[in-house]
Each structure stands twice: as C-alpha cells, then as structure tokens.
Amino acid sequence: MSRLSGRKIDVLRMLVAKSPDTVVGGLHSALAGVFDPTLMEVRALISDEMKDRRLRDIVFAPVLHMFDDPAKIRNHLVFPRSVLILLWKALKDDEPDRVAKMRQFMEVAGFERRADPLNDLLSCVERGLRSLKSEAYIAASAKLNGSGRKLEKIFCDCLSIAPLARDASMRLVDWVERPNDERAASIRVIYKDATALSADNGPLLFEMLSAGLKEPWMILRLISLVMDRPTQRYLADSELSTFPNRIMESIDLSLVELGRFSYKGTPEDAIVAANTIKLLAKTIAELEAGIELDRASGWGARVQKQKQALAQAVESQIGKTEILIATALPYHTVRGAHYSRKVPRMTTPPKAKDIENVRTLLAFMDAILPIASAAGFATARKEVAESASDHLDRYAEDGFALIRENEVEDFELAITHLTYAAEFLEIVRDSVSADLVRRRIVAATDNARRDNAKYG
Numbered sequence: 367m368s369r370l371s372g373r374k375i376d377v378l379r380m381l382v383a384k385s386p387d388t389v390v391g392g393l394h395s396a397l398a399g400v401f402d403p404t405l406m407e408v409r410a411l412i413s414d415e416m417k418d419r420r421l422r423d424i425v426f427a428p429v430l431h432m433f434d435d436p437a438k439i440r441n442h443l444v445f446p447r448s449v450l451i452l453l454w455k456a457l458k459d460d461e462p463d464r465v466a467k468m469r470q471f472m473e474v475a476g477f478e479r480r481a482d483p484l485n486d487l488l489s490c491v492e493r494g495l496r497s498l499k500s501e502a503y504i505a506a507s508a509k510l511n512g513s514g515r516k517l518e519k520i521f522c523d524c525l526s527i528a529p530l531a532r533d534a535s536m537r538l539v540d541w542v543e544r545p546n547d548e549r550a551a552s553i554r555v556i557y558k559d560a561t562a563l564s565a566d567n568g569p570l571l572f573e574m575l576s577a578g579l580k581e582p583w584m585i586l587r588l589i590s591l592v593m594d595r596p597t598q599r600y601l602a603d604s605e606l607s608t609f610p611n612r613i614m615e616s617i618d619l620s621l622v623e624l625g626r627f628s629y630k631g632t633p634e635d636a637i638v639a640a641n642t643i644k645l646l647a648k649t650i651a652e653l654e655a656g657i658e659l660d661r662a663s664g665w666g667a668r669v670q671k672q673k674q675a676l677a678q679a680v681e682s683q684i685g686k687t688e689i690l691i692a693t694a695l696p697y698h699t700v701r702g703a704h705y706s707r708k709v710p711r712m713t714t715p716p717k718a719k720d721i722e723n724v725r726t727l728l729a730f731m732d733a734i735l736p737i738a739s740a741a742g743f744a745t746a747r748k749e750v751a752e753s754a755s756d757h758l759d760r761y762a763e764d765g766f767a768l769i770r771e772n773e774v775e776d777f778e779l780a781i782t783h784l785t786y787a788a789e790f791l792e793i794v795r796d797s798v799s800a801d802l803v804r805r806r807i808v809a810a811t812d813n814a815r816r817d818n819a820k821y822g
Contacts, residue, residue: 572585581645
C-alpha cells in the first residue's frame with residue numbers, strides 16, 4: 367500500500383492551509399467518495415482543514431462577513447481577508463487549550479451554551495491585537511493599517527461589541543422579515559447596550575449586522591425599528607445617516623447600469639435588467655417605508671427623482687416594442703390596376719437579428735410584469751402590450767387572408783411569419799390568443815396538404 371511521505375504531507379498541509387475556502391471546499395467535495403489508500407490520507411487532511419475553518423468561522427461569526435477586499439469595496443466597512451487567517455493562527459498559537467476545548471464543546475452544546483465561550487475567544491483576540499501580543503497579531507495589525515486606512519482600532523471596537531452582534535444575528539431574520547413592537551424593543555436594547563460602551567458603536571453595530579444580511583438595504587428596517595420610523599431630517603442629522611446615503615448612492619449606480627441595457631442584447635440580458643429593476647423598486651419602497659420622507663426636499667426629493675428615472679428608463683425601452691415587431695414582421699404595399707393595400711410582407715425570411723431583438727425586448731416586458739404596479743410603470747406597460755397585441759392580431763388576420771386567397775408566393779415562408787406572430791402574441795397578451803393563431807396555422811397547413819394531394 368502506497369503512502370505519502372511525512373515531508374509530502376507537510377507540504378500538502380501547507381498548500382491547503384494557504385488555499386481559499388472555495389478551493390478547500392471543492393477538494394473536500396471531490397474527495398468525499400474516494401477510497402484509494404493514498405488519497406484517503408489527503409482526504410483526511412482536507413477534512414481536518416474544513417473542520418478547522420468551520421470552527422474559525424463560528425468563532426468570528428459577528429465579523430465574518432466583513433472580511434473582503436477593501437481596495438474593491440468602498441461603500442461599506444470591510445477588513446482584509448488575510449487578517450482573518452492571521453488572527454485565527456494567532457488565537458490557536460496563544461490559546462491552544464481554549465481552542466481545543468471549544469472544538470470539543472461545539473459537538474455537545476447548543477447555541478445558548480456556546481455563545482459565552484465563543485465570545486471569550488474573541489475577547490482574547492481583541493486583547494492580543496490591541497497589545498500586539500505576538501508576531502501574528504503584529505502582522506494582522508499591519509494588514510489592518512495598510513494603505514493608510516487605519517482599521518485596527520475600528521476592528522477592535524467591532525470585537526468589543528461582538529457579543530451583542532452575535533446575539534442580534536440569531537434574531538436578525540425575525541427582526542427583518544417579521545418586525546413587531548416586541549422585536550423593536552429587543553433591538554433597541556442591544557443598540558443601547560452597544561452605544562453605552564461607546565457613542566461610536568451604533569454605526570459599527572449596524573455595519574456588522576448589515577454585512578450578514580442577504581440584501582444589505584434591509585438594514586433600513588432595523589434602523590427604522592430603533593428610531594421608530596424617523597423623519598428624514600432627524601435621521602440625516604444622526605450618526606446613522608451613512609446607511610440611507612449609501613443606499614441612495616447604490617440606486618444611482620444601478621440606474622446607470624440599467625441605462626446600458628439594450629434590446630440588441632440577449633434575452634438573458636433582459637432578465638438581468640429586469641432583476642435590477644425589481645431590486646431598485648424594492649429598495650426605493652424600503653426607503654419610503656422606513657423613513658418619513660419629505661417629497662419636496664432632501665432625501666425625499668432625491669428618492670422621487672430616482673423613482674421617475676426608473677419609470678422613464680423602463681418606458682423608454684418598452685416604447686420600442688411595436689416598432690421592433692413591425693421591423694421583424696413588416697408590411698408592404700401591394701398595388702393593382704385600381705387599388706393599393708398594405709399586407710404582410712411574407713416574400714422574404716424574417717431577419718434573425720430582428721426576431722432576436724423582439725424576443726429580447728418581450729422577455730424584458732414579461733419579466734417586469736410582477737413589479738410594474740409597485741414601480742409605477744404598470745399603465746405604460748399595459749398600453750404598450752395592448753398596442754403590440756393589436757398589431758399582431760391585425761398581422762395574423764391579414765396573413766391568413768393572404769393564404770386563404772392564395773396570394774402568398776411561398777406557403778411555408780408565410781407560415782414561418784405567422785408562427786413568430788403567435789410566439790410574440792403569447793407574451794404581449796396571453797397563451798389563449800397565441801394558441802388560437804397556432805390552431806389556425808395547423809388548419810391552414812392541413813388545407814394546403816389536401817389541396818396539393820388533390821390538385822398537385
């Protein structure tokens with residue numbers, strides 16, 4: 367049986383220790399069902415590393431989601447990811463017995479019993495970092511204070527209120543999704559306890575809680591609970607004004623991104639743009655629900671402009687719907703000795719790009735339907751959809767009339783045009799209307815086959 371040498375195991379252990387969590391997790395999954403004797407040694411090593419990182423993440427849970435790349439993220443408080451690795455190493459080196467006991471305790475204790483020992487470990491980290499107790503703490507301090515940002519004190523302040531943040535994080539979902547008077551009172555107590563330690567801790571507590579939210583803008587709900595739906599002036603003058611300002615800045619950036627969407631893209635691009643609109647609508651609604659806004663000035667006026675910009679961005683896109691349909695399925699004028707009339711031009715195949723343009727824009731129209739009323743463009747969307755469906759109805763009727771009167775040069779080509787009309791009609795109106803056109807296509811095709819069989 368082949369086994370890895372001790373030296374190779376040490377090298378592998380060093381490489382795994384330096385690998386990102388995603389890499390270690392991928393290796394752990396890949397080796398889960400491997401029973402080769404040599405690879406089982408590797409699997410055991412990676413499994414131990416995974417357990418170690420899980421414990422690390424639980425210990426540092428109150429600040430875990432704040433570790434990122436400060437150079438890339440400027441709109442909220444983050445600490446260098448490498449600091450987490452250094453601090454975990456420092457803690458294990460300085461307090462090996464405590465960490466070992468915590469590892470064993472995790473297997474038998476529930477959250478309530480775990481909380482105090484976990485918080486004690488973070489207190490050890492705070493003391494070690496403030497006193498620069500070891501080389502690892504010195505290295506972590508250098509990372510925190512690198513690039514002129516001086517984050518060491520702020521990080522230590524976060525550790526000082528970590529017990530409060532850990533407690534709050536366990537109730538965060540209820541506070542955000544099911545707020546009531548009792549839960550509002552709970553978060554006010556935690557906020558009061560944090561600010562009792564230092565007046566600067568209020569914003570820090572919300573930074574820590576915001577980092578753990580699925581949607582960071584939901585922090586507004588917590589702020590609103592603490593301050594009992596404040597007026598915009600009161601909140602703007604408080605230490606928590608950063609959060610609404612940050613959210614409004616993110617709305618502006620998303621509106622710019624939305625402006626880059628074009629029907630010349632793909633249906634997938636349309637879905638992305640529609641999801642951006644849904645997020646914008648929810649975020650704006652959160653601002654209006656959580657803060658008593660004055661529509662005539664300050665934040666209220668800014669939010670109103672953002673709502674208008676969102677509606678205008680949508681309307682400018684969907685307003686092109688009928689033009690694009692007419693380009694993909696055009697009419698032309700047929701002239702006789704004593705008449706002229708406009709009929710569907712079914713003499714050439716539809717251009718693929720024109721069809722794709724319509725599909726992209728209709729995918730966008732379909733995806734924004736659930737949010738249209740809340741976002742303020744339901745009437746505009748309804749008018750565009752009705753106009754487009756009327757156009758498609760006329761196109762289908764005129765096309766079937768040409769087939770019925772044997773005025774099409776290429777029957778299959780005419781059917782192709784009508785098939786696209788049915789596809790578009792399903793989105794702008796409903797599947798019933800589209801299925802009616804499709805049944806008429808089947809009937810027309812059957813009639814054509816019978817005629818060919820009878821007359822040749």
